[in-house]
Amino acid sequence: MSTASVPLPGWINYGVIPLINLALAFFFSGIVVWAIGENPFEALQLLLVGALGRGEGIGFTLFYTTSFIFTGLSVAVAIHSGLFNIGSEGQAYLGGLGAALVALSLDAYVPWYVTMPFAVIGAALFGAACAAIPAWLQAKRGSHVVITTIMFNFIVSSLMNYVLVHMLIVPGKMAPESRTFLPGGQLPKLDWLIAMFGGKLGAAPLNFSFLIALIMCFLVWVLIWRTKLGYEMRTLGISPSAASYAGIGYSKIVMITMLISGGLAGMMALNPVMGASARLQIEFVGGAGFVGIAVSLMGRNHPAGIVLSALLFGILYQGGAELSFDMPAITRDMIVVIQGMVILFAGALEYMLRPAIVRAYQQFARSPAGGR
């Protein structure tokens, strides 16, 4: 009998299955750690202590979390319309240019809280601009958005390379990066947030964009589940033909979705560019756009889930960095393996265990203890 159409209660779909998938991902990552001759349990302990042990560690963890919330939301919004935006990486990269241009032009004249709204708009506009052409190609010319957004990741990478090396570079310096923003172009650190829990932020770059990320989570939730546009997006995502019968314009929704998705990805740049380094650096995105895919998948495309899974990846990033100090045999790239495993088990193999779980659930539901 087929088990694909058997409905499962929410706590299994959104609780048990992701947790089992996550456990599998960690199990196989543990095997890799064991294979190179280290103790996986010790590694896990070092990782957790490194990420959550001290105020500074937590600050770094939440800093990474911030970036992943933005890119996770970006991927999730697109998925709700049935689009796979694999270009969050490039959109965030171009968004960095938007934020940096605002910061560079305003930082000498106004305080940060005046610069910030313009920087948010600048980052979102540049991110959306980067998604606009793939969106148009999907909406009007029928070319697959996955392919075009990949292409745009590389196009943006070359473009930013040019902009940084030839235009924004500080004359006389070798490093391809913009000048350092004055305090008027920097987002303040959130040391009070950590201090509230009795910790010290130290050198950790946790900054105001964390709060922007949380606000965006709420706005995305409102958009997807509480507005007409969100309803139309979800309809298109579930059934394009039903959407067409209902008179929902395909091109319009695809364009709007991709622009929002690109805008959210672009805003990610606020965190590293204006919050941490206070300058535009080459390759500052560092794969966060791709992590967004894993974050969105793990979080089941829901803002609440995205916050949790972004936190998980934040812990992995920060803990992984600390781990590589303590266990030199394990490089930082171990977290890339774990990410890959999470994408594999939580994303690609998400249905692998479903038949078994459905059978177990039916067994449980039929037995007297299950209340039947």
Added chain:
Amino acid sequence: MDYFEVFISILGSAIRLSIPLLFTALAGLFSERAGIFDIGLEGKMLVSAFASACVAYYTGNAWAGLGAGIVTAILFSMLHGFASITNRGNQIVSGVALNFIAAGLTIVLGQAWFSQGGRTGQVPASGRFSSITLPGADMMREVPIIGPLYANVISGHNILTYIAFLMVPLSWWILYRTRFGLRLRAVGENPGAVDTAGISVSWLRYRALIVTGFLAGFAGTYLAIAQSAAFINNMSAGKGYIALAALIFAKWKPVPVMFACLLFGFLDAFANFMQGKSLPLIGEVPVQIFQALPYILTCVLLAGFIGIARPPKAGGVPYTKER
């Protein structure tokens, strides 16, 4: 240096740079024609580069390295198949997962085994594919025009280069002149019809992925032990994606795939040559334009301005038998 000599040297390097693209694009040709979008080409190439470098380092035998590269790439391909065919998972997500695992695992294992920051050890000369001088190349060199072309562009590559160009007609023959090829193309267009004919869709797609792994294995091996002499961190450096672009640019056909790869290889070689030089009339052209050109061209093609690129109809959709 006169222009002709410069041109010859750019052509030679264009061929060298296009070989990994050609193997990878042909690899993608088989999986995509069978209805499996292959974002994971990059990862398959990377693991095979790592495996071939390791085995060639320990055995000192280039062919053993090639074998290891092929086997590893096929294993990765099978993982892709297990996720996207057997479990009907999203093909793109599983491809992305493969790329992540490949990028991380090669560095983690490389660091654990060789402790050189993710590099493998230097492969001895016997473990590499060295260049072959074709018969008569040295004699021909003096002949004007044809001589330098033969000696520097056609001769003087390693054996994998010639295998790559042989793979083009072979792929064409398999896809268009064999029963397997006919069924493979059918399963990418209409898997339901193939199923109705009593042929297993899953097995056919698995076999397509085996061919993909086989060819991606050549690509990785070429990178690691023909073009260089060790595995270096992330040495595929986006070539899997350029190959994907070339595959689309060639509208999923074997012979155009070869020309697309040669074009992209030429752009790459030309960009290397143009570094810091200026063109007459135009002045200095930023290298970044040449780097971005393959992707821009592919987008322009996809926009429908250079003919129409129509992907295999069933591509990206897992096949469910019950429906």
